[in-house]
Amino acid sequence: MTETVIDWERETRTGVAEAMLCEGKSAAQIAAILGDCGGRRLFLTRLGPEVRSSLPATIQDALDYDELSRTAVFGPAIAAARAGAGIVCAGTSDLQVAREAARTMAFHGYAAPIIADVGVAGLWRLMRRLDEVRGFSVLIAVAGMEGALFSVLAGLVEAPIIAVPRAVGYGVGADGHAALTTALATCTPGVVTVNIDNGFGAACAAIKILRASQRTPLADDAD
Amino acid sequence: MTETVIDWERETRTGVAEAMLCEGKSAAQIAAILGDCGGRRLFLTRLGPEVRSSLPATIQDALDYDELSRTAVFGPAIAAARAGAGIVCAGTSDLQVAREAARTMAFHGYAAPIIADVGVAGLWRLMRRLDEVRGFSVLIAVAGMEGALFSVLAGLVEAPIIAVPRAVGYGVGADGHAALTTALATCTPGVVTVNIDNGFGAACAAIKILRASQRTPLADDAD
Amino acid sequence: MTETVIDWERETRTGVAEAMLCEGKSAAQIAAILGDCGGRRLFLTRLGPEVRSSLPATIQDALDYDELSRTAVFGPAIAAARAGAGIVCAGTSDLQVAREAARTMAFHGYAAPIIADVGVAGLWRLMRRLDEVRGFSVLIAVAGMEGALFSVLAGLVEAPIIAVPRAVGYGVGADGHAALTTALATCTPGVVTVNIDNGFGAACAAIKILRASQRTPLADDAD
Amino acid sequence: MTETVIDWERETRTGVAEAMLCEGKSAAQIAAILGDCGGRRLFLTRLGPEVRSSLPATIQDALDYDELSRTAVFGPAIAAARAGAGIVCAGTSDLQVAREAARTMAFHGYAAPIIADVGVAGLWRLMRRLDEVRGFSVLIAVAGMEGALFSVLAGLVEAPIIAVPRAVGYGVGADGHAALTTALATCTPGVVTVNIDNGFGAACAAIKILRASQRTPLADDAD
Amino acid sequence: MTETVIDWERETRTGVAEAMLCEGKSAAQIAAILGDCGGRRLFLTRLGPEVRSSLPATIQDALDYDELSRTAVFGPAIAAARAGAGIVCAGTSDLQVAREAARTMAFHGYAAPIIADVGVAGLWRLMRRLDEVRGFSVLIAVAGMEGALFSVLAGLVEAPIIAVPRAVGYGVGADGHAALTTALATCTPGVVTVNIDNGFGAACAAIKILRASQRTPLADDAD
Amino acid sequence: MTETVIDWERETRTGVAEAMLCEGKSAAQIAAILGDCGGRRLFLTRLGPEVRSSLPATIQDALDYDELSRTAVFGPAIAAARAGAGIVCAGTSDLQVAREAARTMAFHGYAAPIIADVGVAGLWRLMRRLDEVRGFSVLIAVAGMEGALFSVLAGLVEAPIIAVPRAVGYGVGADGHAALTTALATCTPGVVTVNIDNGFGAACAAIKILRASQRTPLADDAD
């Protein structure tokens, strides 16, 4: 038994399910919450390997764990049958957050491919994959350091861009604020942002956007 | 003649047209740019009343100007025939930015109604309009001070929330950072944010989202 | 013997007793101070488990230690016979600070129940416990991330709200400043705040408020 | 008619009435809101003299305006019959915020005397009035620059201290953050704080505290 | 006579002449300093039009003043006979700082053309002028808002990039820190930066670089 | 041999000897520098116990090490024969920095007693030692959290106060900025400050002040 009250109705109400942020919770608290799930599926974020290995073995077995993204799925997997967001990364160290986003989408049944290492220092890397990138109706862009990718990308595509600034770099870039302010002060309209390193939140917003498209009454004069 | 190079192809490329940010430009610069438009429509943001009244009379006449939002449309209006975002405001002083968003959407042909004064200090104001709010497939939420509306709203609706933090308040809330950090650190997934007071950018993102819904291949198993 | 000078008269002078902040003190310093207490009771905050286990065994035995809140009572317990503040928590990781507040109140003889996990992402969790929450004459609210609970709660109850922002979250929310600025810039009057993670200080203020009610001359025309 | 929705039920629900923050509203908006009041009383804060003199004459006549505090009462005054908070000021330039607090209390029927110019640079000024200060069950302390008064005062009295940091001073003290961090990081427990220059909020919290004392069940063993 | 001591030897010692920063000086102080010049040339920065028009008429006549850049040359002009830096601007409101840089170079005898309005929101604007941009051995890049131009440009050219972040924009971009952190945290090596809006300093650094090339012993195996 | 160049002439030139800041240097670098001293005395600051125990045994033996202050004297001790500054501490965790200051003074031949635990939460602790404190011609005050001691002390004594803000506390007080801004924005003139935790620098300034008194020509009309 636990004092935690999972908001099981959230998926019905908002389109995305409540997830458990494991950072700041003990293994005992996590185990208690999972023990109260009663057969329902739950997504876990920021589950460090050391906390995970302190969980009871039966619970560890019940988790589909991914160490790079520190995420886990409790309960059965479902097919990622719907077309999800495209996830664009500036560099190799952005992959862990990109994967958090991709796994969040998969938990909700969306396939979200990652287009890696297309940072603007070598613009040709983005340009040669532009057709692929333009195929998505929503894009999540993950970038640290100065985050210039957000602005460049938004000027090239029709899809809305959900920026995920990364706490990658050093000096003024170390904590992710340089990339965050780029996403906010961008000269290219059509960029929105979530918190630093919040791949989970970006995926939730992308899911809401994709779901919106199925609820939108078709406009008469849309091009 | 002007050195400014309007990116006329932007609407085709990205779905939203380039606009002119008038803040930081002189009346002479603005007039020169408009003189180069050659019959094309252009949207103007942050056009202060004093700068506007310094423009040549013929240009003033050609502008559909709105003082509250400091926006203007150069060129013919088009019908706002498509269903746009719902724009939710916490308080009266958020209206000017809400209107900037609404006018941006109208310029692109979208109708975007404003639901005013539903701040969380009196929660019943939001609750009694919840059905109306739930009717939109995208929501823009405008709030200053601490911006708690973003989190509460996102927990109640299916639509993605585009937060616009407002530089309204005093002390730690005066510059909009308290509302901005609420949008970023929100406990409710599904909130994305744009820069402080950036109603224009929020509308551009909403338009991209609405357009995405018309390009999205219908998923086979969507609920 | 120690150079530390405990302010034993503080409880008489101000209504709350001096406590020992253990963070930044060595086990030797803590032991020396406790050795000088001469039979008087003392409350200890931020006593980490590793420092505690470095204390002499006789002192460890004399401490009523609570690991979650890292607090200890030195000397005999007293009955929590008076009605204290209600302590409202947004999430599971707020419990450790909530418990610091509850144990501070208990040390002074006040019972302070914790209402856990009523964060605003699922507003129904707060609403279903509203009657209970409205029964307290003072409320301590503990919340991290963006701290929207402070504003929502204050709009629903008569009691003054003492906010305790929590250093819980990541990115712009990691150090507690997002929750702190929410408490300060709140649109709902009647919220006051203490320092980030300062459950002890919130409880001291609540005790002063509760004591004030016993000293207040009854107003003639109070409703 | 106005889009503003005054939360008339707030006083019943929370003990303090909604007030109108005039900063950021035009004279036209303020007049419209007052025109919708229908005989009910309303308190106005941050009403600058220039905006006030732009209001219609009939409305100006209906306002009890105080220029120092930039507050106004719309509707009939009521007697300040109940004992309110004591308001302690560090210096002369703190008077305008102290007055905002006092006028807020008076609007709600509480008398709140101001004890001026007792800053700690000359400690004797506070000491000679200590008996008077100790007579209040709640204290509001207003101080700019470094705000050391908050800590000193809290160590000398039984009443809870509501700190109001002031944006008074220059350099690192100019925007009120030095005084605010003093209130938050104080070494003396029992201090709570509101936003910089928020005399209104401090008074609302004080009223909630005073009302609590009339609702509190008397504890059996109170000293 | 004035207490100011112009460092006339600076040009010989460091390659760039001392200039007078007029901001923070009164018209009287400026006139006194110019009166002491004794026929020597002096460059003036940040000379606002109102201060300039308060100068004695004889001094106004002796100044070659440019209002857009707020710079003036005191004394005879010299031919801009040497090839200077290329100055690349993101937008129209960057022109005033670009001009400060160009006029600083002209004062020292260097011609520095401005390539305007090549911001990355419409990447084609930069691409169509890339050959021209690649012709310079040193580039000064002026950009406000998020400053993504710095990173993109540095990835495309051989020349070193001297970034000049601009205090242009609003919200988190208003004071130039978003563009500054982009220049510092850039993912593209070869960018260096000067202070926000410091077109003068960027030009001085460019002059030093250009002069270095005339002093550098030719390397034996340079490609 | 080392690339480090000790500024041995500094004591003659400025009155205080160069010291070695050990933080950021390896044991090997420290040993090399000490090996180059050639019989001269050197003071070491911020020498952590683990680095110290990595030094060669002969060097460890040659050091008079104090673990609390992390300082060491290399070379012979000299008598602390001159009257130095009084060092006043707010709390127990300020002792380590107070000791750094006292040991710096002792290295230069000055005796500097520590008056501990006189924080303003219990003002009587300072008051009962006021005569003692007033006996010093220079005072160093060490305080963390909000640092209110600086302002109170300066209002009570003739001596100049050198404030040393301490990185002690949590939340907004954790990094010492709250205490630092108190020292800077103090309402009591006569306070000067050094960097956070810089007991060494405070002692150096105190030594310069004490030396100044021996160089000052006696004023004719001094009171």
Next chain:
Amino acid sequence: MTETVIDWERETRTGVAEAMLCEGKSAAQIAAILGDCGGRRLFLTRLGPEVRSSLPATIQDALDYDELSRTAVFGPAIAAARAGAGIVCAGTSDLQVAREAARTMAFHGYAAPIIADVGVAGLWRLMRRLDEVRGFSVLIAVAGMEGALFSVLAGLVEAPIIAVPRAVGYGVGADGHAALTTALATCTPGVVTVNIDNGFGAACAAIKILRASQRTPLADDAD
């Protein structure tokens, strides 16, 4: 009559007289305070020319006003008979704060000459006046922008350096924080600092230091 309580005993208690900070006070408040002086002398700081010219004529006549430093002496002047601090300035725009310091010292009877325009960009300007600078037993150094003068000066002289960072410059230097952090993080021991632009406070500290030298028991073995 006024509520302000001048701390007339401060000079006896601390060696420096209370002064009136006029910023944030109305002309009426200033006049009332001066009217209560009863023949005693008072020093006024930050008295802007427009407030001054709103004072009653009799009071204006009674003031010895200096517009550059915005200071005034109320009451008779006294001879500046004692040797005061040397005041060293980096540039012309530092003169106003240097003069505030010099006038504060003069009010207390100390002569404090200003050594102007010796900034480190042209080091020879400082070097040629080094003998003069070395003649003072206390130095006040006033510098804006990056404040490098503080570190260089302290490495060259025996006197303690009281740094006054100036809010002079633009970009990251505009508000004086760059110069302030230089004073705090200086690599040269013996620098202490006061708040940005606080020439008054620097002079008060210098006076306390100079007075200390007359109270210091002569050490037996001073060099």
Next chain:
Amino acid sequence: MTETVIDWERETRTGVAEAMLCEGKSAAQIAAILGDCGGRRLFLTRLGPEVRSSLPATIQDALDYDELSRTAVFGPAIAAARAGAGIVCAGTSDLQVAREAARTMAFHGYAAPIIADVGVAGLWRLMRRLDEVRGFSVLIAVAGMEGALFSVLAGLVEAPIIAVPRAVGYGVGADGHAALTTALATCTPGVVTVNIDNGFGAACAAIKILRASQRTPLADDAD
């Protein structure tokens, strides 16, 4: 195989080769990237000793590793035959970043000598090596704490100064921002800066500058 896309064309396009930032990458990721190099040379920065020792032995053997600077060269060394930048250091703890810069230059074939420990606290240390310093056509200056060296150096030499602020010191200097703001707000024109601790970036900029000198058309009237 790895998803990382090395930008091998960067050296041709921009004059400096892409390098691998190892911080934030796992040993497995680094090994995979090196395995994809196909005989090409690669420079590695921020390769901590613990990550390095987790690399496969064959890769460790193929690396020329330098622990002080945490850099490695993968592939054959080339002769440092060209004259590179002079690297000037304020203190001993700046050597690790100076070495990162020197090794970056060496990788590209430039010899870059280090002039160590010439901080401004003892100005003679810089002065006695001034002729040597003046011999370079480009200078990299590395300094932590307050970074005053940048301003002093730039006033004495003809070469452009690339400042590298160091995260060395404590309190306000600990994170390198004090040195960074000195580089930006410097009173001496001709200083440009890179990010805190970015020795690699400074070297890349220096290489671009040196290469520019070989591409610059000789000006007709250069002195």
